[in-house]
Amino acid sequence: MYGIGVMSGTSLDGLDIVMIDLKLYDEKKEIHIVASDMVDYGIYFKRKLSEICHENTATISKITMMNAYLGKFIGEHINAFINRHNVDKNLISFISSHGQTIFHEPVGGTEFYEIPSTLQIGDISYISELTGLPVIGDFRTADMAAGGQGAPLLSYFDFVFLQDERVGRAIQNIGGIGNVTYLPPSGSGEVISFDTGPGNVLLDRAVQILTDGQKNFDDDGLIASKGEVRYEIIEKWLKHPYYSMPLPKTTGRELYTEDYLNDCLKLMGNYSVEDRIATLTAYTVQTIKRSYESYLPMDELKEIYINGGGSLNSCLMQLLKEAFPHIKVSRLDEIGVPGVWKEAIGFAIFGYNTMLGIPNQLPIATGAKREVVMGKVAFSDGNPWKRFERLRGEYSGESIIN
Numbered sequence: 066m067y068g069i070g071v072m073s074g075t076s077l078d079g080l081d082i083v084m085i086d087l088k089l090y091d092e093k094k095e096i097h098i099v100a101s102d103m104v105d106y107g108i109y110f111k112r113k114l115s116e117i118c119h120e121n122t123a124t125i126s127k128i129t130m131m132n133a134y135l136g137k138f139i140g141e142h143i144n145a146f147i148n149r150h151n152v153d154k155n156l157i158s159f160i161s162s163h164g165q166t167i168f169h170e171p172v173g174g175t176e177f178y179e180i181p182s183t184l185q186i187g188d189i190s191y192i193s194e195l196t197g198l199p200v201i202g203d204f205r206t207a208d209m210a211a212g213g214q215g216a217p218l219l220s221y222f223d224f225v226f227l228q229d230e231r232v233g234r235a236i237q238n239i240g241g242i243g244n245v246t247y248l249p250p251s252g253s254g255e256v257i258s259f260d261t262g263p264g265n266v267l268l269d270r271a272v273q274i275l276t277d278g279q280k281n282f283d284d285d286g287l288i289a290s291k292g293e294v295r296y297e298i299i300e301k302w303l304k305h306p307y308y309s310m311p312l313p314k315t316t317g318r319e320l321y322t323e324d325y326l327n328d329c330l331k332l333m334g335n336y337s338v339e340d341r342i343a344t345l346t347a348y349t350v351q352t353i354k355r356s357y358e359s360y361l362p363m364d365e366l367k368e369i370y371i372n373g374g375g376s377l378n379s380c381l382m383q384l385l386k387e388a389f390p391h392i393k394v395s396r397l398d399e400i401g402v403p404g405v406w407k408e409a410i411g412f413a414i415f416g417y418n419t420m421l422g423i424p425n426q427l428p429i430a431t432g433a434k435r436e437v438v439m440g441k442v443a444f445s446d447g448n449p450w451k452r453f454e455r456l457r458g459e460y461s462g463e464s465i466i467n
């Protein structure tokens with residue numbers, strides 16, 4: 066039996082789809098990836114998504130239409146994924162989809178709306194109708210309703226699977242936004258997790274602007290590696306109040322907007338393209354370094370593992386190693402979890418918990434008042450749900466449906 070996890074993150078680059086072996090997970094809590102693919106959104110689709118992530122270009126009709134369009138897009142691509150990998154659909158128990166975050170306001174809204182809110186779109190009923198499978202989605206709202214920030218959710222996954230017995234570890238995601246989970250040695254201290262600031266969000270857009278749309282991102286950090294980092298500018302950027310806010314805290318594209326980037330580019334007006342890209346790359350690194358120094362027990366921190374697309378940028382990785390000369394810095398893959406698939410794997414596991422009614426978030430990380438079972442389920446056909454119940458019945462001797 067298999068479960069599918071789908072992640073569409075803040076970099077708006079595409080869908081990460083993974084299929085994991087549920088029997089192995091159910092019996093031994095082992096994660097085995099059966100198949101994985103990345104579906105590129107392409108430039109035009111990315112632009113359309115980006116449009117609805119910004120106040121001045123989003124409209125109610127565009128958001129509503131994109132919610133349906135993206136649900137259909139995800140459903141069709143999952144069907145193609147299943148066919149491409151020759152998997153019998155009867156063996157798939159569920160699909161768990163994060164959706165596309167288009168707005169995230171974790172602190173409290175404005176005027177009348179003094180309440181935290183977040184919205185992930187890509188309607189799960191469309192995915193379920195197209196695939197004939199139960200689909201779990203809309204995870205973050207349950208954590209927010211319980212008083213949490215609705216993020217970082219992968220802190221739960223990091224805590225369950227990646228804690229070490231002897232040393233303190235930081236698991237750093239560098240996607241569109243950066244986030245960290247600090248894991249103290251097992252049995253000592255508490256997990257600390259928050260968004261560190263920009264991951265690739267500013268960098269990607271700067272590359273697009275400065276190469277006149279010829280490149281979407283700095284592949285392997287090749288542009289940045291030819292430039293010189295201007296640390297004096299970074300010092301100015303680090304004065305932004307987000308970096309000194311108390312925990313819990315999370316952020317998103319709402320802070321790192323086009324206007325924010327234009328201000329950064331203006332400040333670097335006469336620098337070469339390479340220097341500007343190098344400086345933005347180092348900005349991501351410095352937000353990580355400074356926030357670790359502010360919020361993590363540095364004497365206990367011995368290992369940093371990087372996941373997300375940023376781990377494929379050699380220049381970024383090199384700058385991180387230089388920023389933490391006395392700490393081991395490597396890719397997450399080194400400890401057995403493929404860094405680019407971690408979030409999609411995580412959502413497959415979250416979906417499994419939702420189906421079983423097991424809490425799947427870490428209140429200490431998100432700030433929620435209590436543990437909750439996140440996720441809502443759409444199922445257009447009851448049979449796959451019953452298959453899931455049989456999996457549990459057969460392998461664990463437990464039944465969840467009477």
Ligand SMILES: Nc1ncnc2c1ncn2[C@@H]1O[C@H](COP(=O)(O)OP(=O)(O)OP(=O)(O)O)[C@@H](O)[C@H]1O
Pocket residue numbers: 072073074075076077078238239240241242243264265269282283284285286372373374375377378379405408
């Ligand atoms: N080969 C590469 N070299 C350099 N950077 C890369 C490479 N491949 C991907 N990236 C960067 O990683 C980004 C995508 O990362 P990822 O898929 O982890 O983000 P995400 O999941 O969308 O974001 P988030 O984790 O914030 O939700 C790309 O936009 C690009 O900037």
Ligand SMILES: CC(=O)N[C@H]1[C@@H]2OC[C@@H](O2)[C@@H](O)[C@@H]1O[C@H](C)C(=O)O
Pocket residue numbers: 074075166169183215216217218219220238240241242243244260315316317408
């Ligand atoms: C609201 C939202 O989508 N937040 C994302 C974003 O991308 C990275 C960072 O900001 C993180 O806090 C979160 O995603 C990951 C998957 C998380 O919740 O762990």
